[in-house]
Amino acid sequence: MNQRVISPRNRGFLFLDSHPAGCRELVNTMWRDIPASRAEPAGDGPVAVVIGSSAGYGLAATLAGLKRAGIRGVGVCFEKAPGARRTATAGWYRTAATSDLARAAGRDMVFLNGDAFSDPMKDQVADVLQERFQGRVDHLVYSVAAPRRTDPDTGATYASVLKPIGAAHRTKTLVFDEDGNPDVREVETEPALGDDIEQTVAVMGGTDWERWIDRLATRGLLAEGFTTAALSYIGSPLTAAIYRQGTIGAAKAHVEATARALDERLARLVGGRAVTSVNGAAVTQSSTAVPGIALYTGLLRGVLGDGLIAPSDQLTDLWDQLTGVTPLVLDGEGRVRLDGWELADEVQRAVAERWAKATTDTIGDLGDLDWFRAEVQRLYGFAVPGVDYTAPTEIDTPWPGC
Numbered sequence: 150m151n152q153r154v155i156s157p158r159n160r161g162f163l164f165l166d167s168h169p170a171g172c173r174e175l176v177n178t179m180w181r182d183i184p185a186s187r188a189e190p191a192g193d194g195p196v197a198v199v200i201g202s203s204a205g206y207g208l209a210a211t212l213a214g215l216k217r218a219g220i221r222g223v224g225v226c227f228e229k230a231p232g233a234r235r236t237a238t239a240g241w242y243r244t245a246a247t248s249d250l251a252r253a254a255g256r257d258m259v260f261l262n263g264d265a266f267s268d269p270m271k272d273q274v275a276d277v278l279q280e281r282f283q284g285r286v287d288h289l290v291y292s293v294a295a296p297r298r299t300d301p302d303t304g305a306t307y308a309s310v311l312k313p314i315g316a317a318h319r320t321k322t323l324v325f326d327e328d329g330n331p332d333v334r335e336v337e338t339e340p341a342l343g344d345d346i347e348q349t350v351a352v353m354g355g356t357d358w359e360r361w362i363d364r365l366a367t368r369g370l371l372a373e374g375f376t377t378a379a380l381s382y383i384g385s386p387l388t389a390a391i392y393r394q395g396t397i398g399a400a401k402a403h404v405e406a407t408a409r410a411l412d413e414r415l416a417r418l419v420g421g422r423a424v425t426s427v428n429g430a431a432v433t434q435s436s437t438a439v440p441g442i443a444l445y446t447g448l449l450r451g452v453l454g455d456g457l458i459a460p461s462d463q464l465t466d467l468w469d470q471l472t473g474v475t476p477l478v479l480d481g482e483g484r485v486r487l488d489g490w491e492l493a494d495e496v497q498r499a500v501a502e503r504w505a506k507a508t509t510d511t512i513g514d515l516g517d518l519d520w521f522r523a524e525v526q527r528l529y530g531f532a533v534p535g536v537d538y539t540a541p542t543e544i545d546t547p548w549p550g551c
């Protein structure tokens with residue numbers, strides 16, 4: 150037993166601790182909001198692997214997969230255990246809560262904590278599929294966002310950067326001071342230099358996704374009709390210089406090219422499909438690191454209010470398409486588009502107008518900052534309705550299955 154009262158301590162958008170009870174309640178709320186499958190899958194549901202299962206879109210994929218598509222299988226993520234002075238990372242507690250929900254729903258879901266980029270993790274997942282899931286996998290969702298990747302073949306470690314390509318880029322950005330007051334300022338980001346683009350593609354491009362498929366194919370685990378999706382983002386012209394036209398955009402283009410090549414291979418191999426799923430903007434630990442994205446997302450919510458579609462709703466749609474409940478609808482480049490609500494012309498026009506007017510004085514009226522601030526806190530289990538933050542909470546939650 151190691152119970153403590155945990156208060157938020159943060160540097161910018163990064164919090165030192167996370168709140169176990171808040172993380173659990175957040176997962177429970179997401180679960181309640183996901184529509185159950187229309188028809189309960191007969192017998193055991195499809196076997197799925199979700200890479201990046203503890204946060205953001207991967208967590209949404211796991212929860213929507215379990216509840217909507219009736220999946221069982223394996224979730225992989227990279228989280229830190231509780232320590233002597235710090236709590237575990239939020240994803241650790243979210244995974245414990247997700248595992249409990251899966252068990253209560255009668256879904257056999259195994260969670261593995263470690264480096265998805267490594268070969269031993271791929272072998273471990275293959276072993277679990279072999280031993281526990283009759284040697285087959287029907288779906289794989291790839292939703293990793295990471296700053297670094299070590300290539301198992303060469304041992305070289307690559308680092309991903311968020312930089313424009315060609316020229317420096319000045320953008321408005323949103324930060325909060327220590328008292329939580331908003332500050333709209335300009336930041337300049339220097340352009341990619343040297344091998345910045347190659348390094349970012351090596352981390353966030355499609356290479357590791359393909360390696361997962363190769364590994365599972367070599368082990369003979371891909372079921373007939375296997376489908377796989379990797380997450381991607383296009384986003385607004387307002388963020389294009391730093392995102393889609395920047396180093397991370399080069400990585401996303403690589404993921405999308407990988408999908409097209411994998412799609413051909415899988416069609417031949419098992420009558421399967423590979424797609425990218427282009428999702429809308431969401432407040433996640435990774436997205437808040439992108440210059441300008443906090444301002445953009447706060448304004449987007451100011452324009453859309455509740456019309457901003459939550460990741461779990463988007464992933465419910467994706468699962469329906471991956472499992473054939475609804476037809477797989479692809480754009481001209483082989484991508485499932487779940488970002489139409491964000492990129493609609495009238496929405497982008499309204500966000501651009503607000504962006505032009507945004508200053509420290511006006512941002513409170515133009516964007517939904519209460520929502521944005523709360524979303525950032527919720528990434529760590531704070532600001533979750535219904536949680537008593539004055540009560541001690543147990544921080545030594547074991548990893549599921551341990």
Ligand SMILES: NC(=O)c1ccc[n+]([C@@H]2O[C@H](COP(=O)([O-])OP(=O)(O)OC[C@H]3O[C@@H](n4cnc5c(N)ncnc54)[C@H](O)[C@@H]3O)[C@@H](O)[C@H]2O)c1
Pocket residue numbers: 200201202203204205206207208225226227228240263264265266291292293294295296380381382427428429430431432433434435436
């Ligand atoms: N956040 C957005 O606005 C947005 C929009 C569209 C698409 N996407 C895409 O969704 C994907 C996921 O992004 P996110 O924002 O949900 O990220 P996130 O930071 O919320 O989650 C990242 C996940 O990856 C896991 N992870 C990181 N490194 C790992 C490693 N080495 N091994 C195993 N797991 C590891 C983490 O544990 C976590 O589960 C990315 O491809 C991103 O581009 C994000």
